[in-house]
Amino acid sequence: MSSQEENQNKNVNKNVSAKIVDKIKQIQSHSLPSLPSLPSLPSLPDFPTYEECMRKSKEFWESFTFFSKNNYEALDRMWARGKDFLGTKYAIMGGAMSWLSERHLVSAISNGGGFGIIASGGMKPDILRTEIQAVRMMTSKPFGVNVITMHRQIDEMLDVCIEEEVTHIVFAGGVPTAPHIKKVKDAGIKVICFAPTLAMAKRLIRLGTDALLIEGSESGGHIGPISTLILAQEILPHITEVPVFVAGGVGTGGALVSFLEMGAAGCQIGSRFVCATECIAHPNFKKSFMRANSRDAMPMIQIDPRFPVISVRALGNEGTKHFIAAQKEAIARFENGEIDAKTVQDEIEHFWVGALKKAAIDGDVENGSVMAGQSVGLIDKEQPAAEIIENLVEDSVNEISKRRKLLEG
Numbered sequence: 001m002s003s004q005e006e007n008q009n010k011n012v013n014k015n016v017s018a019k020i021v022d023k024i025k026q027i028q029s030h031s032l033p034s035l036p037s038l039p040s041l042p043s044l045p046d047f048p049t050y051e052e053c054m055r056k057s058k059e060f061w062e063s064f065t066f067f068s069k070n071n072y073e074a075l076d077r078m079w080a081r082g083k084d085f086l087g088t089k090y091a092i093m094g095g096a097m098s099w100l101s102e103r104h105l106v107s108a109i110s111n112g113g114g115f116g117i118i119a120s121g122g123m124k125p126d127i128l129r130t131e132i133q134a135v136r137m138m139t140s141k142p143f144g145v146n147v148i149t150m151h152r153q154i155d156e157m158l159d160v161c162i163e164e165e166v167t168h169i170v171f172a173g174g175v176p177t178a179p180h181i182k183k184v185k186d187a188g189i190k191v192i193c194f195a196p197t198l199a200m201a202k203r204l205i206r207l208g209t210d211a212l213l214i215e216g217s218e219s220g221g222h223i224g225p226i227s228t229l230i231l232a233q234e235i236l237p238h239i240t241e242v243p244v245f246v247a248g249g250v251g252t253g254g255a256l257v258s259f260l261e262m263g264a265a266g267c268q269i270g271s272r273f274v275c276a277t278e279c280i281a282h283p284n285f286k287k288s289f290m291r292a293n294s295r296d297a298m299p300m301i302q303i304d305p306r307f308p309v310i311s312v313r314a315l316g317n318e319g320t321k322h323f324i325a326a327q328k329e330a331i332a333r334f335e336n337g338e339i340d341a342k343t344v345q346d347e348i349e350h351f352w353v354g355a356l357k358k359a360a361i362d363g364d365v366e367n368g369s370v371m372a373g374q375s376v377g378l379i380d381k382e383q384p385a386a387e388i389i390e391n392l393v394e395d396s397v398n399e400i401s402k403r404r405k406l407l408e409g
């Protein structure tokens with residue numbers, strides 16, 4: 001490149017640089033549009049230090065644990081007498097249910113902290129013995145045996161309980177005789193009896209019962225005429241000599257805590273345990289329970305006052321009609337002189353045992369008897385027995401917490 005060309009290039013570069021500098025000056029001279037003025041912000045509180053945060057959260061959780069621990073202890077105190085009597089973690093008895101309260105359900109309830117009870121109504125003595133031994137193999141926790149006073153082999157049934165060193169017997173289906181109570185008590189077995197009235201409760205205490213069960217008409221299976229709430233008010237304030245357990249319609253912690261406040265030592269639950277995973281009830285039977293409303297569990301009617309049948313609460317179905325037909329047929333045979341009055345009642349009782357098996361075990365929920373308490377309306381799922389028990393305990397603790405808050409304002 002010649003020196004002339006070189007000079008020309010330098011001039012071009014100078015011009016370009018001067019233009020760029022001008023442009024920059026132009027841009028820099030542009031003033032920005034003014035921003036709208038911002039509202040003044042409230043002054044922020046001083047942030048707590050990390051240590052303060054930790055201290056506050058620790059205080060909160062400590063007070064929470066203290067609170068719930070207190071409520072749990074309160075429940076423990078409320079049913080201490082029942083727990084001591086049964087020898088269990090919780091004073092919750094799994095009410096005996098014919099065909100269903102066998103080794104699986106009984107051991108599951110006892111392992112879950114409750115008190116499982118074998119229903120021996122439909123068993124013969126040798127079957128009862130096998131069942132007691134089987135439960136022992138499945139749990140080391142306490143359990144009892146429900147013995148029906150009208151059982152044709154009641155003496156042999158009691159002998160089996162004594163030989164197998166059963167700790168608690170529940171006499172059901174009527175008032176046990178004084179010799180039967182004495183026989184088992186002499187063997188060191190604790191006796192629990194159903195008290196349908198205050199007068200009967202006092203009589204049973206004189207006969208030596210160690211505890212009482214009051215079972216209201218909300219229950220499933222064979223029922224009396226009086227509701228749980230009335231029986232509780234009639235009996236609980238007047239019986240202090242022995243622990244009293246309440247059965248029939250206990251489905252939530254609210255009901256349980258209320259009965260404990262009224263003086264009960266614990267409760268007995270039947271229907272809820274039908275839908276325990278471990279219960280051997282046919283899936284159709286369980287499904288009927290999960291679908292039913294409380295009002296579907298109706299007491300069966302008695303057609304002739306000369307033959308007072310013990311009322312049975314069950315879900316209405318074709319089986320209800322079969323029951324009425326069975327009563328009519330037995331009464332007609334009585335009137336023809338074919339059978340006596342006692343046989344009529346025996347036949348009616350046998351009808352139930354067979355009808356319950358048909359529904360509960362064979363799954364014929366249309367023609368069999370789906371015995372269920374009114375608490376059936378509170379059941380909507382199948383759960384392990386231990387979970388049913390824990391849920392009820394948790395619900396009761398929450399209930400105590402609610403009441404405490406209500407009282408403390």
Ligand SMILES: Cc1cc2nc3c(=O)[nH]c(=O)nc-3n(C[C@H](O)[C@H](O)[C@H](O)COP(=O)(O)O)c2cc1C
Pocket residue numbers: 094095096097098119121146172173215218219220221222247248249250268269270271272370371372373374375
């Ligand atoms: C299907 C079924 C069968 C029952 N069988 C008996 C029984 O054999 N002996 C007995 O004393 N109670 C029997 N009961 C009553 C229960 O043991 C329990 O006291 C009652 O169900 C409690 O009421 P709930 O169902 O509202 O919990 C039975 C109850 C049901 C639902």
